[in-house]
Amino acid sequence: MTEPGTEPARTGVALVDSILESVEAAAELPLEEQVGVFERAHDQLRRALDTD
Template identity: 55%
Template sequence: MHRMTQDPQHDAPQPDEQPDEQDGEPEPQTPERVRTGSDRIDEVIRAVEELEERPIEEHVGVFESAQVQLRRALDQPGDDGQVGGAEHPDDHLGHA
C-alpha cells in the first residue's frame, strides 16, 4: 500500500523559484515629487499630493486654496521670474 506523505523538500521553494510574495510584481514605489522650479508652485502641488493623508472634509478647501495660489502665481511674476506675466491665449487671436 502506498502512503501519501508530504515531502518537505518538494514543498520548499527551489533556489531559482521566487516565493509567492514576489509574484513578479515589484513593490509600489513612492512617486518622485514634482518639481517645477518655482517654490510657490511646488508648495501648491505638495499640498494637493498630501490630500490622501487628510480628511475628505478638508479637500475642497485645499483645492480652492490651490486654485487661488496658482492664479496669483500666473498673474504676478515671482522672485525667480519664471512664473507670471503670461498673456491670455485670446490676446493673440485678434479679439478686441
C-alpha cells in the same frame, strides 16, 4: 498622489512646488477637508500665474 517608487513632479518654481506639495498632502485628510485645500491651491496658482 504619486505612484509608489516615483518622485512627485516639480516645476522648479518654489511657490508652485509648495502649492503642489499641499495638494499631495491633502490625500491624507478627510474628504471634506480636501475641498478647502484644492480651493486654496487653485486661488494660489491663479495668482502665481497672473503675475508678470
